[in-house]
Amino acid sequence: MADEQAEAPDNTAVRVALWRAMHVEVDAPPHVFDDQIGLRLAAPEENWRQRPDMDPDATRKFRAAIVARARFVEDLVVEQAARGIDQYVILGAGLDTFAQRRPEIASRLRVFEIEQPGTQAWKRRRLAELGYPLPDWLRLVPVDFELGQSWWEQLVAAGFDPNRPAVVASAGVTMYLTKEATATTLRQIAGLATGSTLAMTFLLPAELVDDADRTGLRMSENGAQASGTPFISFYTPQEMLALAREAGFTQVRHVSGSSLGERYFTGRSDELRPPSGEDFVLATT
Numbered sequence: 001m002a003d004e005q006a007e008a009p010d011n012t013a014v015r016v017a018l019w020r021a022m023h024v025e026v027d028a029p030p031h032v033f034d035d036q037i038g039l040r041l042a043a044p045e046e047n048w049r050q051r052p053d054m055d056p057d058a059t060r061k062f063r064a065a066i067v068a069r070a071r072f073v074e075d076l077v078v079e080q081a082a083r084g085i086d087q088y089v090i091l092g093a094g095l096d097t098f099a100q101r102r103p104e105i106a107s108r109l110r111v112f113e114i115e116q117p118g119t120q121a122w123k124r125r126r127l128a129e130l131g132y133p134l135p136d137w138l139r140l141v142p143v144d145f146e147l148g149q150s151w152w153e154q155l156v157a158a159g160f161d162p163n164r165p166a167v168v169a170s171a172g173v174t175m176y177l178t179k180e181a182t183a184t185t186l187r188q189i190a191g192l193a194t195g196s197t198l199a200m201t202f203l204l205p206a207e208l209v210d211d212a213d214r215t216g217l218r219m220s221e222n223g224a225q226a227s228g229t230p231f232i233s234f235y236t237p238q239e240m241l242a243l244a245r246e247a248g249f250t251q252v253r254h255v256s257g258s259s260l261g262e263r264y265f266t267g268r269s270d271e272l273r274p275p276s277g278e279d280f281v282l283a284t285t
Contacts, residue, residue, distance in 0.1 A: 013094030190248035
């Protein structure tokens with residue numbers, strides 16, 4: 001019984017999957033990101049669209065931010081795969097569906113999904129129930145951070161080769177970690193083989209968020225606090241770039257949320273666009 005209770009998806013992971021699906025369901029085309037498999041995985045209750053955190057109007061900007069960052073990461077992976085990179089690591093994979101949606105790309109890689117054991121065990125079961133196999137190139141890597149397990153050791157044990165370059169993605173994670181933990185993660189990734197790339201999101205402090213978006217940031221903070229996963233770390237772009245340089249990356253670049261808005265949402269008739277507040281650091285070894 002305890003094992004069954006432990007096999008449960010993280011609330012944030014489910015919310016992200018549902019917002020990604022809602023983008024296709026309620027936003028006008030062209031869709032920035034098409035992921036309906038995540039909805040099938042989550043299998044929410046029948047009236048899930050009536051949940052307060054799923055209100056189509058109130059969550060419009062959040063939805064846009066989620067699909068923008070997912071598209072940015074996926075474009076990066078496709079680009080790097082075309083260059084010959086054959087390892088892809090997802091830190092905090094949640095209900096990621098890249099392997100199921102893009103097998104023509106994913107099967108050319110070895111994909112490592114790192115996530116808490118409960119969420120991952122549940123996801124493994126749901127994939128089996130939906131008829132999605134776990135091919136040899138897809139490795140689900142459970143890491144119990146609460147027990148102090150090392151994600152790096154578990155990753156290598158799962159078959160990751162630290163001597164070959166890789167793409168590493170960490171989206172929607174740093175706000176939950178101490179700055180010391182993020183600095184440690186950056187140092188570990190900076191030690192990867194030359195030619196490796198990291199795409200990592202971070203939240204801006206409130207004073208750097210556009211006035212129109214601060215209410216939404218506070219709503220996100222309150223929701224995270226209420227669900228027991230409070231935001232504890234915010235970074236200025238200069239601070240995050242400095243952390244990446246100090247970790248040992250040879251090249252670092254700031255990619256703002258507004259630039260993703262320009263890249264993926266320009267010309268839309270519905271004026272859908274992500275809010276300010278979440279940016280990327282793009283770093284290479």
